[in-house]
Structure formats: structure tokens, C-alpha cells
Amino acid sequence: MSWGWRFSGWRRGGCGGGRKQGVWVYDLVVIGGGTAGLVSAAGAASMGARTALIERDRLGGECLHYGCVPTKALIRSAKVAHTLRRAEEFGMKPVEAEVDFPAVMRRMRRVIGEVGRHDSPERFRALGVELFLEQQASFEAPDEISVDGRSLRARSVILATGSHPAVPPVTGLREAGYITHVEALELERLPESLIIIGAGPIGCEFAQIFTRFGCRVSLLEVLPNPLPREDPEISVTLRDRLEAEDVSFHGGRRVIEVRRTGSEKAVISENDRRERLELRAEEILLATGQLPAVEGLNPENAGIELQRTGVRVDANLRTTAPGVYAAGDVTGKYLFTHVAEYQGRLALRNALFPLGSRADYRVVPRVTFTDPEVARVGLTEPEARRQHDKVKVFRYPFADLDRAIADGEPEGFVKLVADRRGRILGGHIIGAGAGNLIQEITLAMHRNIPVGQLSQTIHAYPTLSEGVKRAADIYYRELLFTGRNRRIFETFFKLRRLLNRYGPGRRG
Numbered sequence: 001m002s003w004g005w006r007f008s009g010w011r012r013g014g015c016g017g018g019r020k021q022g023v024w025v026y027d028l029v030v031i032g033g034g035t036a037g038l039v040s041a042a043g044a045a046s047m048g049a050r051t052a053l054i055e056r057d058r059l060g061g062e063c064l065h066y067g068c069v070p071t072k073a074l075i076r077s078a079k080v081a082h083t084l085r086r087a088e089e090f091g092m093k094p095v096e097a098e099v100d101f102p103a104v105m106r107r108m109r110r111v112i113g114e115v116g117r118h119d120s121p122e123r124f125r126a127l128g129v130e131l132f133l134e135q136q137a138s139f140e141a142p143d144e145i146s147v148d149g150r151s152l153r154a155r156s157v158i159l160a161t162g163s164h165p166a167v168p169p170v171t172g173l174r175e176a177g178y179i180t181h182v183e184a185l186e187l188e189r190l191p192e193s194l195i196i197i198g199a200g201p202i203g204c205e206f207a208q209i210f211t212r213f214g215c216r217v218s219l220l221e222v223l224p225n226p227l228p229r230e231d232p233e234i235s236v237t238l239r240d241r242l243e244a245e246d247v248s249f250h251g252g253r254r255v256i257e258v259r260r261t262g263s264e265k266a267v268i269s270e271n272d273r274r275e276r277l278e279l280r281a282e283e284i285l286l287a288t289g290q291l292p293a294v295e296g297l298n299p300e301n302a303g304i305e306l307q308r309t310g311v312r313v314d315a316n317l318r319t320t321a322p323g324v325y326a327a328g329d330v331t332g333k334y335l336f337t338h339v340a341e342y343q344g345r346l347a348l349r350n351a352l353f354p355l356g357s358r359a360d361y362r363v364v365p366r367v368t369f370t371d372p373e374v375a376r377v378g379l380t381e382p383e384a385r386r387q388h389d390k391v392k393v394f395r396y397p398f399a400d401l402d403r404a405i406a407d408g409e410p411e412g413f414v415k416l417v418a419d420r421r422g423r424i425l426g427g428h429i430i431g432a433g434a435g436n437l438i439q440e441i442t443l444a445m446h447r448n449i450p451v452g453q454l455s456q457t458i459h460a461y462p463t464l465s466e467g468v469k470r471a472a473d474i475y476y477r478e479l480l481f482t483g484r485n486r487r488i489f490e491t492f493f494k495l496r497r498l499l500n501r502y503g504p505g506r507r508g
């Protein structure tokens with residue numbers, strides 16, 4: 001059977017009776033081979049801890065197989081199609097961009113294969129991790145995990161089982177049928193029309209991908225604008241852009257019923273005034289959030305408490321069960337790969353060593369890979385105004401940025417939110433390359449670098465990164481060229497002119 005089984009010669013309890021073949025002792029057992037689980041298992045094994053990793057599917061988890069990687073590959077193909085259609089703008093003869101959907105999906109699978117080399121079983125075995133692949137784990141006790149008829153005893157356990165799509169309780173939805181991002185990434189034929197329910201990151205990214213491939217897309221959201229967790233100005237700008245690309249966006253609409261009508265599916269929604277709208281399409285894509293993946297785990301056997309959005313953890317990522325930690329989407333905190341990685345490292349440190357470290361989520365960047373990209377770190381303007389006095393906001397439009405103009409990408413803006421002393425409270429960018437640009441603001445916030453220092457830093461010309469500097473420059477312009485400082489400067493220059501005219505150093 002498993003490689004790890006043959007090599008783990010440190011059986012403790014001998015061959016037990018019944019279903020179990022023995023009890024095996026580890027320093028750490030990790031459940032789930034996605035980002036959080038792989039990071040913690042690799043770290044533990046590299047330090048010499050006896051480590052087992054149980055994964056019911058394939059290593060790599062959602063990000064590699066059904067999330068970040070395949071969607072970013074599709075986004076790239078969609079962007080190529082979009083750029084080809086703009087050929088004339090850049091001085092080319094018009095091009096007919098016909099999408100070969102099966103070829104696009106083949107490229108996507110190739111990309112998964114290439115990226116997946118980092119997550120190969122061989123690599124983890126070479127590090128010394130004992131793998132239990134295609135095996136479902138479940139708790140018998142906080143320190144005892146059952147897998148494939150065996151009991152693994154562990155000093156510590158890290159639960160990293162991820163999340164799965166939430167299905168809202170809508171009349172007729174199950175009967176009519178729907179797809180989630182998982183099935184969308186397995187489609188062999190492009191649907192002619194699609195209704196996407198939920199305009200969070202999944203809904204928005206897929207809406208643009210499918211529209212650019214030539215599918216007629218309607219996007220329904222219960223809140224007024226797409227990406228409702230972003231700064232409101234950003235959400236409105238994205239809505240306008242999606243609509244300009246022929247995504248039919250319907251905000252402020254709750255889905256109340258779904259039914260089949262011949263070969264199509266009908267989605268009926270209501271707004272606040274209870275006005276109904278019926279939309280029809282070939283397929284429905286559900287993108288209404290994710291819930292923790294805990295099915296079959298028997299968390300109650302270990303005393304692990306669950307909340308609706310995730311496994312309950314404290315600031316040290318300890319669950320309510322002794323010795324059991326949780327990391328990644330299953331905690332329901334911030335459902336991003338980079339947070340899963342951060343939590344995986346932290347859970348590992350706290351699981352193996354004394355003096356636990358606390359998670360710090362004050363500076364967590366997030367990027368939605370629409371075109372233009374949407375990036376955020378820290379507080380939105382309304383959040384900052386609720387929590388601080390005299391909040392200042394500095395904006396710089398891409399339309400005034402030389403590089404964005406040259407690239408033909410003049411849409412969007414950089415927005416910095418700071419307190420009255422210039423401490424950065426939040427950064428928001430919608431525009432080309434926003435995902436890379438946000439990192440400068442992230443570092444500034446992480447290291448408490450005030451907005452004025454971003455302005456004083458030399459940025460290469462002509463780059464999009466100047467957008468961040470230009471927004472920060474406005475801080476100095478306001479500081480130096482308005483109010484009391486402006487009056488002090490005026491007085492200084494007046495005095496100097498007087499001195500020049502009458503004083504000893506008079507010229508001319």
C-alpha cells in the first residue's frame with residue numbers, strides 16, 4: 001500500500017483487532033493536501049518531524065485543480081481574444097478572434113500540469129512526508145485519525161480540508177440543475193448563454209471570461225454592485241466595465257426561484273420593491289460563496305467546534321480540540337491561497353513548538369483578476385471613516401499615467417486612504433497590473449511606512465508603479481501647498497524678495 005506505511009517502522013500499539021491494522025505515531029498528521037496542508041507538511045518534514053499527510057483526491061487542492069491556476073489560464077486566453085478584437089486600436093488590420101474552446105481548455109490543463117510539478121507526490125515523499133493519497137481522513141479522537149482502516153496517532157494535527165461551494169436554499173435550484181466553478185472548469189463545450197448567481201471574485205472572473213469567449217452572460221448579485229467587499233468606488237467602476245463588455249449585470253436582486261423551461265433554465269429574482277425579473281439561459285453557474293469542507297471528518301469525535309463559516313479557531317489557529325490546529329479555507333477567515341500559506345506556516349509553528357504566535361490579518365492583500373484587475377489591502381474608505389477621524393484620500397487616475405496611456409489601458413485609478421498623520425490605512429487599485437502594484441502599498445503598511453515616503457521614493461519612468469507614487473504625491477501637495485504651510489511659504493518668498501530688493505545681497 002502506501003509508501004509511508006512500509007517505511008514507518010515505529011508502530012506503537014501492535015496490530016489491533018477488527019478493522020484496524022495498527023496504531024502509528026507521528027509528530028504531525030496533516031489532513032488535506034491543498035496549499036495550507038502542503039506548506040505545513042513540507043515544513044514539518046524538512047525539520048525532521050515525523051509527518052503524515054492525508055489527501056482524499058490529488059495534491060495541490062483547489063488552487064491548482066479548480067481555482068487560481070485554471071482560472072488564471074482562462075483569463076489569459078480571454079484577454080488574448082479581447083486584445084485581438086482591439087487590433088485596429090493599435091494599428092493592426094482588424095482580426096477575427098474566434099475562440100477554439102476545446103483548445104483553450106487543453107491549454108488550461110497543460111498549465112495545471114506544469115504548475116503542478118511543484119506539488120508532485122515524489123517531491124513530498126523526497127522531503128520525508130508519508131503520503132496517504134486518495135484516502136478520506138476522519139477523527140476518532142483529537143490525537144487519533146482513522147484512514148484506510150488504520151489509526152494514525154499524532155502529537156499534533158493540522159486540519160486543512162479547504163472549502164466547497166455554498167448552495168443557497170432556492171426553490172427549484174437542485175431540480176433544475178446548476179454548475180459550480182468545478183464543473184465550469186470541466187466544460188467541453190462553451191454554453192451559448194449563462195446566468196451567474198453571485199458577483200464575488202468567482203462570479204466576476206467567470207463573467208468576463210465567458211463573455212470574452214462569446215457566451216451571453218447575465219450576472220446576478222444580491223447587493224447593489226459587483227465585488228461588494230471592495231471599496232464602493234472600485235465596485236462601481238468594475239460594474240461599468242463589465243457592462244461595457246456586454247455582461248448583463250443585475251444588482252440588488254435576490255434569487256427566489258429556478259425552473260427548467262424546455263432546453264433552458266429560468267432564474268427568477270426580486271429586488272427590494274419585490275419587482276420580479278426572469279432571466280433565461282442554457283446554464284446556471286453558482287458563485288455564492290464557499291463553506292468549510294468537513295463532511296466525513298467526524299469533528300465531533302475530537303470535540304472540534306464548527307461555526308457556519310468555518311472551524312472555530314483562536315488567534316493561534318488552535319481549534320477547540322487539544323492539539324488540533326486548523327489552517328486555510330476551512331477556518332473561513334480569508335479564502336485566499338496566500339492566506340492559506342500564511343496560516344499553514346503559523347499552524348505548523350504553533351503545533352510543533354511552544355510559545356505560540358498569533359495570526360495577524362491587518363495587512364492582507366487581495367486581488368480579483370478581472371480586466372482591469374482589482375486589488376485591495378487594508379481598510380476601504382467607508383471602513384476607515386468609521387474607525388478614524390480626519391481620514392484623507394488620495395486618488396490618481398490611470399488616464400493621467402503616461403505608461404497606461406501608451407499601453408492603451410487608461411481605465412481605473414489608485415486610491416490611498418490615510419489617517420491625518422499620513423499613516424496608510426488602505427490601498428485600492430483598479431487598473432492594469434493592479435495585482436502587482438498593490439504589493440508596494442502592502443509592504444508600506446506592513447512596515448509602517450507613511451504615505452509621504454512612497455512619494456519620496458524614486459519610481460522608474462514610465463511604469464504603472466508611478467500611479468502609486470502620484471497618488472502619494474498628492475499628500476505632499478496638500479501638505480505643502482494649502483493652508484498654513486502655503487501661507488508660511490508665501491511669507492518666506494515675500495521676505496526674500498524684499499531682502500533681494502533692499503538687502504546687502506541685492507542682485508542686479
Ligand SMILES: Cc1cc2nc3c(=O)[nH]c(=O)nc-3n(C[C@H](O)[C@H](O)[C@H](O)COP(=O)(O)OP(=O)(O)OC[C@H]3O[C@@H](n4cnc5c(N)ncnc54)[C@H](O)[C@@H]3O)c2cc1C
Nearest residue numbers: 032034035036056061062063067137162328329335336337
Ligand atoms: C475559482 C476559484 C478561483 C480562485 N482564485 C484565487 C486566486 O486567484 N488567488 C487566491 O489567492 N485564491 C484564489 N482562490 C481561493 C483559493 O483557491 C483557496 O483559498 C485555497 O485553495 C485554499 O487552500 P486550502 O489549503 O485551505 O484548501 P484546498 O486547496 O481546498 O485543499 C484542501 C484539500 O483537503 C482535501 N480534503 C478535504 N477533506 C478531506 C478529508 N476528510 N480527508 C482527506 N483530504 C481531505 C481536499 O481534497 C483538498 O485537496 C480561488 C478559488 C476558486 C474556487
Ligand SMILES: NC(=O)c1ccc[n+]([C@@H]2O[C@H](COP(=O)([O-])OP(=O)(O)OC[C@H]3O[C@@H](n4cnc5c(N)ncnc54)[C@H](O)[C@@H]3O)[C@@H](O)[C@H]2O)c1
Nearest residue numbers: 168198199200201202203221222255287288289335367368
Ligand atoms: N482572485 C481571487 O483571489 C479569488 C478568486 C475567486 C475566488 N476567491 C475566493 O473564493 C471565495 C469564494 O468566492 P465567491 O465569489 O463564491 O464568494 P464571495 O462570498 O466572495 O461572493 C459571493 C457573492 O454572492 C452573493 N450572493 C450570495 N447569495 C446570493 C443569492 N442567493 N443571490 C444573489 N447573490 C448572492 C454575495 O452577496 C456575494 O457578493 C472568496 O471568498 C474568495 O476569497 C478568490
